Amino acid sequence: MDFLNILNDPQQKAVQHIDGPAMIIAGAGSGKTRVLTFKIAYLIYKGIDPFNILSLTFTNKAAKEMKERIAKAVGEQQAKNLWMGTFHSVFAKILRIEHEKVGFPSNFTIYDTDDAKSLIKAILKDLNLDPKVYKPSLVYNRISSAKNNLISADAYADNTNIISDDNQSQKPYIHKIYKLYQNRLFRAGAMDFDDLLFKMNELLRDDPEILLKYQNKFRYVLVDEFQDTNYSQFTILKRLAARHENITVVGDDAQSIYAFRGANIQNILNFKNTYPDTQIFKLEQNYRSTKNIVNAANSIIKQNKEQLKKTVWTANDEGEKIKVFRTNSDQEEGMSIANEIFRVENEQHLGFDSFAILYRTNAQSRALEEALRKSDIPYRIYGGLSFYQRKEIKDLLGYFRLTLNPNDEEALKRIINYPARGIGKTTLDKFILTASQHNVGLWKVIENPLAFKVQITGGTLNKLNAFRDLIYAFSKIIENENAYDAGQKIAASSGILKELYSDKSAEGLARYENVQELLSGLKEFSEDQKEQGLPAKLPDFMNDVALLTDQDQTDDEEQPKVTLMTVHAAKGLEFPYVFIAGLEENLFPSQLSVNSRADLEEERRLFYVALTRSEKKAYISYALTRFRWGNLIYCEPSRFIEEIDETFLDYPFVEKQTSNFSDFIRSQTKSQPTKKKTAFTPPRNLKKVSSTNAVSFEGSPSSEIVAGAEVEHVRFGKGKVLQVEGVDPNKKATVFFNGVGQKQLLLKFAKLKVL
DNA sequence: TAATGTAGAGTTTTT
């Protein structure tokens, strides 16, 4: 095994371990993917049949990349037979194979979160419950977390703790919604994300034959990103591995950032309790980042109480210190970053894809995007509304879904009257009611409304029959044509293409293009599958389209671009230069996390993940003001900045002034009208970048701000004071800004200059 | 039943 030579000692040992439980604790940048890849290659090299290896990853993209790497090591033929994918996609596949035992059609639909919430809304209506009290997203989360803990609808209703919780929060009927929700899913031949795991658990629990079959099939189980698995997932693993106990988990407790969706960090912290024979391998050498970055990240993470002991170190260069930017506004923050990217790129010529801007929330991308656009820096934003969540895409997929599974209620509701064909809400409501009364699928009623004595007019019946026949026709098309041709035909004869084409607005054009993009995706799929000798029908495409995310899309990038994404989305990636924006209290850490120690620790891990993405240099920035929901709010620097050992920071402000940030801010804002402040003028490293915007913008004394005065604001530009009210510390001015409109500003914060 | 207008809510992260 030549290739072992390029690994370090603990990496080699981890790779060469074959039988029995193993846990690989992989620090950030320690070559985790490489070890996992080599380990699988090594197993195959040692004669283990790839058919017997199951490897679970966090994203489909990760699985695909790993498979390609393994193919290079052991050859295409061998690699092809590996089972690799996300928990959801692998188990969806198995559930389709074993669908008879599960009691679902093999082409069951997978409801995404939007479908699920929409269904919950429909149930609320049936139960006459107020959607403001029973917020669909809240109910969904409650059900989801129950499922992730393997609590069925019946168990939920019987659990006195849960019920008293719900009673306490004035939502006593959640158990009822849960039960009905499962009923409706069943009738629609649909599962939500959590069901995929839940039903897999049930299957393995209740059917010894199936259990044995998959235990013997997956003699070797490997799990990546184990720190982000939930109880349901771990339970599946335990069941599968119970016979041979060849289970290898790889992860980093310091990078566990998905507790909000049920991930249980205890899975990794207590893995050895479950398998006392576990061999533990620690990968502690970081190959990615400079000493400064590694040490700064260590100084952050050590503040967390709950963690496995390890010491991440690097032999790399010292590198530059982490630079801190402070700006007056979120816009300026964007400009500072854009200017710095421009400067570094001019100097180093690494290409714009060497830069990433990371942030806590998607909403922050706007100001950053604007700044990059102004500076003519190419960029690509990841996340936000995903491609597959767009209305036009869901509409077309709705036709595909309904044709493949006519009981798919959410798909039906979505398209039965889109494009408009005269079947309105009233009619649809009648059908849904009738279906519920007879406890049959919606499609049964649609096919033959008279059999169920639904009161409809002859005209409606005709329209309905036309729709029914349309779907029948699509069904034939899907049977006979490949995915692309079928998709094309359905898009055309459903009227969707025409509908979108007739909309000449910019948004309409974009929607049309999106649909075209989906169709070309189908084309690519059809050709790829054919090439590999695999089936290329529409159902094959639809099988896990609900499990795809934007990250799985192949981007045919023509030019290098700066990456903009949330910290979560950046997990597993690396960039030479990383900017972490919006390091402010109530933003990062998020407002919702600051009250609980566990949540705050997760935010801190998130920051750790962000910082450890960088190879050469990291920047962190915060703004003193920021727009949120159209309102200007005032921000304080994040506690995380203080938590970094200052020897790793290039942060000129703290040295001169007090280290207490709130005092610092207060002193600035209070003394604002008078004397010149040394500390508040932009520090040297900022001068250059902020000079394009407002250079050390000085406000006038509040006594000069009177009604009728012409003033200038650092952000809104020129305007006229309409009214001033209140007394000095809390004096408030109403100002009309040209082109911006009327704003109310507190003078102690807002800097207004009288012209 | 379709189209238009208005009110209300939302920003934590995603399979």
Next chain:
DNA sequence: CTCTACATTA
């Protein structure tokens, strides 16, 4: 602010 969902009107 911006988007969506609902209600009202034609």
